[in-house]
Amino acid sequence: MTLVSVPTAADIVATHERIRPFIHRTPILTSAGLDAMAGCQLFFKCENFQKVGAFKARGAMNGVLSLREADRQKGVATHSSGNHAQAIARAAQMAGIPAYIVMPNNAPQIKKKGVLGYGGQIFECENTLAARETTLARVVAQTGAYEIHPFNNYDVIAGQATAAKEVYEDLGPIDIMMAPVGGGGLLSGTVLATRYFSPGTTVIAAEPDLANDAYRSLQSGRIEAPLPPTSVADGLLTSLGDKTFPIIREGVPEIITVSEAEIIQALRLIWERLKVVIEPSCSVPFAAVLKKPDVFRGQRVAMILTGGNVDLDRLAKLFS
């Protein structure tokens, strides 16, 4: 059954059991060099090693597995140009149901190939939010498929919560848990997992200066619109949803924003020192740690590395 209100502790425990056979329990890496640089003890939860290369596999899997049998039969649909598209296609394939994915016609070929590789059907449209939503509505009307939103969906949020739950299971109490924030699916799930399973931990989020809508939303008390999509952290450009924002407002005392140069410097350090391939969005929390050492000094700090689906050619340019 799909969730109609904020996931409880029992919901998240049940979610974890439900999706466990379909996801990796990802490792947590540490680096004495990065610790020395940051002045605190850092734990990196490697969701870049997750199925489809991103934490999105968790929420999508739970979204699909939580459907009522009647809803499930007609398949699932979503619009996404990124990791959620592949995650939904894969989850549907695991469940043996169709997946209809609306993608902008300028989406990278590799992302389309990923969706097709998991048996998803692609519907192309213009690259505007309006075109995506209209196309998705048409696909849903035609197919009867169930829409699974990338973040504004309690089943998806419960799925993303399992990443932080695993951190608490593996590490015991930690002082600070960090996640980046785009639409807020991962961050709201992280808030809930922390409230239920590690209530002594403080959740701190991080966001690019050039995509600081969540920061401004916490200031103003309402969901602020996104800025033009210019940040290199291209997974964090969305604004919050009406399901994610209230959870984040209650559970996140601070969002630290960082510059593009700080994001790229942190990205390079993680690649070089931690030896993992991550998307630019992932390095935003670490950039925040380096920017505000007083907040973190001497603390045990965990952070979720959200995904590793990068275009190496593009990254090569960033680093040169």
Next chain:
Amino acid sequence: MTLVSVPTAADIVATHERIRPFIHRTPILTSAGLDAMAGCQLFFKCENFQKVGAFKARGAMNGVLSLREADRQKGVATHSSGNHAQAIARAAQMAGIPAYIVMPNNAPQIKKKGVLGYGGQIFECENTLAARETTLARVVAQTGAYEIHPFNNYDVIAGQATAAKEVYEDLGPIDIMMAPVGGGGLLSGTVLATRYFSPGTTVIAAEPDLANDAYRSLQSGRIEAPLPPTSVADGLLTSLGDKTFPIIREGVPEIITVSEAEIIQALRLIWERLKVVIEPSCSVPFAAVLKKPDVFRGQRVAMILTGGNVDLDRLAKLFS
């Protein structure tokens, strides 16, 4: 006590206990996408996440910890321009003894900084084997330090053997274990761990065409000289030693050699699909799997990703 003959099973068990507090137990990663591509089940032992970013931390730590008290007091010495230099400096620092490292004067600044960061003392020399050996002999004569060779040393071999031992502990029986081969320290340790802890497993090595001295040595039955150092897999340019060659000759039925293009293609696939930063030397076994699918089809194949200390600027060029 330092070992004077081929390490026994008990030696390797004792080595593992001895070095365990000073090394990471590195994770083993899998990728459904790479499995589908290779036609077999692949397990990647991530020694790129090891301390100092390479498996060399194991052998160096054991080399230092195995010294007699009298030898230990005067410190340790080696010549290396690569991972062994940092590994020895770190191991000596852990043991509270001096480390004297001979490095070519054109060694990358970052490698020198690494050694200095672990408290090692650097002695620079011309970049020829003769100059390195002469300088090392002088340093040893002056300081009384104990030389720890990067591979032709039974304590080092026993240390490197612990990587494969961990694979067998974590995965149980596997069909094929792979390692790249340079001087043969890792490969000979892998042969021993396999003989003692997973005797049903076949060890297959891989080597660049442009550095195929181990391949030729197996053919001729004697240690063949290295080719000029032109391969991108710059950790594999050394020739075998008189301690590593006999073990390898007895325990490695096949060495598969691969081209530079095959190495770079495999490197890119591992970066993109496994999301890990590895040195070009690491991708040589995976390149061999892709090159000879009939050897591996349907098998459970483990391979050791040996290190992750790469210059991102240089890598960016390889991928462009």
